[in-house]
Amino acid sequence: MSLRHAPRTVRPRPPRLIPLVAGPFHGMRDSNDPTSSDPNLAILLQNCFPVDSDRNSAVIGRPGVRVLDRADNSGYGQRSHQLTKLSGAEISLCVIGGEIYTINWPLRTLTKQITISDLAANGIGLNTSGRVYCLTFADAVTISDGTHQPFQWDGTPGGGLTLLSAAHAGGWYGQPTVYYGKQFGIRRLERGTLEWSEENQPNVGYESGGFLNVWTLGQTSQDPLFLLIGTNEQLGVFRSRSATAIGGAVTEDFTSSGTREALSSTVGTESPASAVFLNASQHDVAGDRVYFMDADLRPHVWVPGAGVLAAHSDFADTIRGLERARRDLAISVFDPMTNRVYMGASEIGDNTSCTMQLGLAPRGKNEASCIIRGYDFTSLDVLKDHKGRPTVVHLTDDGYVLDHGQLDGDLDEQFWDDLLPQGKRAISHAIASPVLGFDEYMEKFFSRIDFSLRSPNNLNNCALTTEASHVRGPVQQFDVRDAGFSQWDIAVWDQAVWGGATGIEHHISLGLKVWGRWCTWRLQHEALAEQFGYIRSQLIAHARAPNPKVP
């Protein structure tokens, strides 16, 4: 017995499916404002960043950090610096607890080279805590603690110390700089006055020995100076809320021949260590750039010749969480290996160290690239390891020196968790999507999300949370195992590498149950020794009838 087809009835047409793609990203914008949402900008990229911020690209996890050694005085990590001697010798030094250590990279040890008594024997005073500022000048490093007269060390163990007795007796405020071959500093007790040495002579000049190398800048503002920074074209002079550039050669009549150009009458800085100078050889945008945090810890860029540009709008929400009262702690570094500027600051809380970094890609739009969290630091600099590679190093307030892993393919130096003084910690990767599918009118049901993830390893301990306009989905825990595709160029048919665990692209789909006019998601991954990566995702929305009663 077979029955005829039932009479044809009006068949309702199912609602259209709307795929909502998030990524590939070229940066982040930490705003939940749905109307400014951009599918290529995540709301949060924590501890991960786009491989290439010029193009939309895959996001990869940051390398881990690990303890290199601890200073035997367990003192405050005041600063690290790379002294490259004219002979080609490289010295990675750390000022910790008022003493100078050097790093033995192959052995991963610190060696104390200059003790407090060595300094005292040369009439040098150096604070044992608080930040110091370092500058390579005339084949030695100038060290200034902002309290005592600065001094130089040429790298000689137990010696090579020279007190810069010609400089201001009260010491220099903030970071000294080099401009036209001369060493410049801000007088600590005369904060409107800068002084400079003779060319390549760190202890000659200033206002001693008959020289009159001083300039009190008070024409348009008599507020204290906070930062001097020399570029190839101009000397940047920053007060709290204004900035000036001085151009022209530093000659005997510099004070009258120097051309002054107002950079900004509203933007300056109170974080002298937050400034980073890049020039064309260090990144792929022509011309010099100076990145700095203003007096409200907002990133800005000074492009000599083009003025000061804001670079903080995509970090607006995050910056509100920074502790402005500790803006003196702020410190920045340019990491050429990841091609990003990292601006460290302290978040609101009971912190005495920096707790996070804003990552900016120094390209095109100086784009907000990522946020780094997971460890506290008092100093952040780029040194060179024994292979000559730029290596980010940070110090802690109790004498530890930690170096950061590489992304350059040297497997020996890649580590994907943080080996901190407190022990090994998984890196907390998080990606928050932009607001997807924003609409004032159409209700949607979000039923599924598919992730394309990028990692040579399995990804354990992942969690997804979703939030729509009026429903929050449950936390979904999952692991991602076994890549679906083979790694390029090593695929061998009939061997395990084909489509096996060596693959790099993983796909996983998750069923969702959230309703709303829009949806965002947050993907987290936190597992020891696992490299994280994200390529793109696709959220499926089913358009539903509009319901004017729902929020």
Added chain:
Amino acid sequence: MLWDSPDLLARCKRQAMEPDISVTTSDDDWYAFLTEAEAHWKPVIAAHYPGPMYLAPMPLLQGANNKTFMFIDPDNQIPTPIIPIGQVEVYSGPSGRLLIPGAYWDRGADYVTEGDTIRITNGRSMTFANGVPYARYVLPPGVIDANTSSGIKPDTLRILLVYRALYSWASRGGMQDPSFYRALEQKAAFGDPDIAGDVGLIGGLKLQNSAHGMAAYAHGYHGRWTHPV
């Protein structure tokens, strides 16, 4: 186990192809869909051929003054009245005669039905050798959950529950086109018209038992056909 409730759940999920890690449709949701499917299909199958789903003759529950008797769910510890589905056969005892349903005014008929109850016609009471009458009947559809399987027999017909559950699943919120699953359900139940000779599961059950009821004719007491007492 084949065709038990976890098996039906697994079949639903396999067909729906939702992601493994999913909160879209919970197991409770699937069991709710299967319960609705049971409510649809069990009466339909019972109407076509209840045979495999009959209980053994069950004593009814005695009402007041031997005037009424109730059908009960024997699986329930506390006697719970139920309204049976499909044909009902009521006997005067486990080995007694068939009680004859009829109209309430008809003293020649034995009983009328009132939902979960039979009532002796014309206000009479009736006593039985075993105290109460016995009946063969099909239990109404109940809940399907992780511990309670479908009551549909033969078990193979339970695939209809899977297709019906998928139909409901696809229909909800108007999100998907459920006609695909509807077609599967129709073809499984009553045959695919594009396959010559395919009569479907219910069609097969009916063909297998095409003489269902004929036995009553063969053994019928002549006088009772025209002159019921």
